[in-house]
Amino acid sequence: MTRDFPYRELGTLSDPEQHLSALAISGRDTERLLRQLRDMLLIRRVEEKIGDMVTAGMIVCPCHLGIGQEAVAVGVSEHLRATDRVFGAHRSHSHYLALGGGVYPLLAEVLGKLDGCSKGMGGSMHLHDPAHGLLGTVPIVAGTVSLAVGAALAARKDGGDSLAVAYFGDGAAEEGVVHEAMNLAAAWRLPVLFVCENNLFSSHLHISLRQPSDRVARFAEAHRMSAMTIDGNDLLAVSDATASLVAGIRRGEGPAFLEALTYRWRGHVGPREDLDVGVNRGSDLALWKRRDPIRRLADALREAESLQEETWQAMDRAVLEEVETAWRRADAAPYPDESALLDWVYAGGAAK
Amino acid sequence: MTRMNYGTAIRAAFMHLLDHHPEVFVIGQGLWAKWYVGNSMTDLDKLYGVDRIMDSPVSESACTGAAVGASLCGYRPIVVHPRVDFMLYAMDAMVNQAAKWSHMVGGQAHPAVTIRGIVNRGGEQGAQHSQALHAWFAHVPGLRVVMPATPADARDLLIASVLCDDPVLYIDDRWLYDLEDDLPPVVERPLELEGPELLRDGSDITLVGSSYTTQQCLAAANGLAERGISAAVVDLRVINPLRAEPIIASVRKTGRLLAVDGGWRTCGLAGEVIARVAEAVHPAELRALPRRLTLPDAPAPTSKPLERIYYTLVDDIVTAAADLVKEAAR
Structure with missing residues (x-):
């Protein structure tokens, strides 16, 4: 179910029959695009594997898949450094992988294994990889947005030009703390990039049933910060917008806001498409699958004769093999010791 | 020995921390005002500058969350909530985020944040200006809760709280501020060793x-x-x-x-x-x-x-x- 908006402000961005063509890549660095194509493909294959393993009963913890949204994290991460501080949310496998997080520690984490990126203590919803800049992801909607603002405050105190990134969704924009956090960041001109992945749904509920407008970036304008709303299924649009916003932040111009319009192919949680639980989006979903961020980049590379069919197939085979190898290893890995239950409550262990 | 009351002992703790630990900063409402926190922080903004003593927007949730975020980046922030009642807006940052963080990430990161909640009651202030909710917070694993009763503890337990790597809720009570005692020089002690x-x-x-x-x-x-x-x-x-x-x-x-x-x-x-x-x-x-x-x-x-x-x-x-x-x- 959807409803007519009082303010329908996204224009063609929310129309799944638009923006279907191959990306315009002329003049772009082909090597980089091929690497990013592979990054997106890896994210997708990892998430498909996770979905399959949930279906198979091998994975039990709640997994929120972002299949269809891969271009956002890959396009944003291109402009980040390991010294930046990134926070995510419940649907953050892509954020972790796009920053360079390993497939094996992710799959081990989802299985609750000691080799997981959070030592098996967090599962899919609590990813931690500070070596690549990911300080944490949590499923409390909007729970890390203020943390990212604090990380930005820390970055400013440090000196230098590091920044913080807060990934969240259109549903989080309905949480009060997001507005407190945006106000604080703007009032204190903190170096933070707010990245709203607007996939039009919060759980089962379409944005038209939750907000008077479909454009979340309006909140950024209210807080007097630079904002851009772009096609989040267009890697180049994400990348260009991020480049511009990040450059301003690093120059000390204060926070900025990127709204990336996208769409998730799976349901809110788990591998199913949610068509079976009364979320009426069947025709839209079919249309949105045509605005596939991976296909659009791959088509462009093919048209430019930068990607041969055999290369594409080989890339996919290599990615699948990487995922399978990591899965087998994660499946065989040990769980944390029982002492972990109390040892990690406080720094210094249970005895303290 | 130095004669202090509970309120000035808290102020002495802030000064010790700000003098000796550059990673300490303070954020909260009323920090540049004269009357929000009694005599416990007088003129700290003038002594240490407004970049370390940060008076904030009326945003308990975001300010506490920001302190948690900064604590994950090497700082030891102190968030000041002049009344426990208003601190409830910060529940998520305290209970869901700070308290759970170490456990959720397998002990690989610790939010070394101190949240100072002040109990300020009596004087016909009523239901939302009077609450003492320490029991709620003491229920939460991962969140240390400290309640000093003496001027010496008001000073030394605040220092121990801030230097502790875990998130700490430090609760002081305005009814104690005039209580006087002779205090020895500060000795930094690990909070883990403190108890009843x-x-x-x-x-x-x-x-x-x-x-x-x-x-x-x-x-x-x-x-x-x-x-x-x-x-x-x-x-x-x-x-x-x-x-x-x-x-x-x-x-x-x-x-x-x-x-x-x-x-x-x-x-x-x-x-x-x-x-x-x-x-x-x-x-x-x-x-x-x-x-x-x-x-x-x-x-x-x-x-x-x-x-x-x-x-x-x-x-x-x-x-x-x-x-x-x-x-x-x-």
């Missing part, structure tokens, strides 16, 4: 308090002594994680327990104290059933006569303790 202390030994009954109620228990012990009753007083000091051994040891000796708490009765701290004793001390060792004195299970009233009966008085403790001793003698 026997402040006064006795043989007839054990009084257990925290923060303001500890001072009431000490005063009550004097009153009881005049009646020939020897009361021990245990000051809880750190209520999470709660180490009950000093309480248990004292009750084993006295055979009687009166737990006094400035919070409500149901699921409160006094009940937890009694439970810890009940689990450890055989009924045959007790000379009377344990008892508690708490606020009645009602919000704080504003009306004068209602407020008068709302808060526990020293006389109430004396009476209850004397009754327990008498009861057991029957």
Whole structure:
């Protein structure tokens, strides 16, 4: 179910029959695009594997898949450094992988294994990889947005030009703390990039049933910060917008806001498409699958004769093999010791 | 020795931390005002600059969350909530994020944030300007909860809280601010080593308090002594994680327990104290059933006569303790 908006402000961005063509890549660095194509493909294959393993009963913890949204994290991460501080949310496998997080520690984490990126203590919803800049992801909607603002405050105190990134969704924009956090960041001109992945749904509920407008970036304008709303299924649009916003932040111009319009192919949680639980989006979903961020980049590379069919197939085979190898290893890995239950409550262990 | 009161002792702790630990900064509402936090932070903004003493927007949630975020980046922020009541907007940052963070990431990161919540009640301030909610927070694993009762603890436990790598809720009580004592020089001690202390030994009954109620228990012990009753007083000091051994040891000796708490009765701290004793001390060792004195299970009233009966008085403790001793003698 959807409803007519009082303010329908996204224009063609929310129309799944638009923006279907191959990306315009002329003049772009082909090597980089091929690497990013592979990054997106890896994210997708990892998430498909996770979905399959949930279906198979091998994975039990709640997994929120972002299949269809891969271009956002890959396009944003291109402009980040390991010294930046990134926070995510419940649907953050892509954020972790796009920053360079390993497939094996992710799959081990989802299985609750000691080799997981959070030592098996967090599962899919609590990813931690500070070596690549990911300080944490949590499923409390909007729970890390203020943390990212604090990380930005820390970055400013440090000196230098590091920044913080807060990934969240259109549903989080309905949480009060997001507005407190945006106000604080703007009032204190903190170096933070707010990245709203607007996939039009919060759980089962379409944005038209939750907000008077479909454009979340309006909140950024209210807080007097630079904002851009772009096609989040267009890697180049994400990348260009991020480049511009990040450059301003690093120059000390204060926070900025990127709204990336996208769409998730799976349901809110788990591998199913949610068509079976009364979320009426069947025709839209079919249309949105045509605005596939991976296909659009791959088509462009093919048209430019930068990607041969055999290369594409080989890339996919290599990615699948990487995922399978990591899965087998994660499946065989040990769980944390029982002492972990109390040892990690406080720094210094249970005895303290 | 330096003469200080509880409020200036807190200020001394801030100064020690800001002088010796560059990673410490303070954020919260009213920090540049003269009256938000009594005498406990006077002129710190002028001494240390507004970049380290950050008066903030009216955003308890975002400011506390920001402090948690900064603590994950090498800083030791102190968030000041001039009233515990308003701090409730920061519940998610404290309970879901800070308290769980270490566990959720397998001990690989620790939010070394201190949240200072001030209990500021009485004076007909009513239901939303009076609350003492320490028991809620002490329920949460991963969140240390500290409640100083003396000027020395007000200073030294704040320092220990801030230097602790875990998130700490430090609760001070405006009713204690004028309490004076001679303080030795600061010695930084790990918070992990701090816990309940026997402040006064006795043989007839054990009084257990925290923060303001500890001072009431000490005063009550004097009153009881005049009646020939020897009361021990245990000051809880750190209520999470709660180490009950000093309480248990004292009750084993006295055979009687009166737990006094400035919070409500149901699921409160006094009940937890009694439970810890009940689990450890055989009924045959007790000379009377344990008892508690708490606020009645009602919000704080504003009306004068209602407020008068709302808060526990020293006389109430004396009476209850004397009754327990008498009861057991029957």
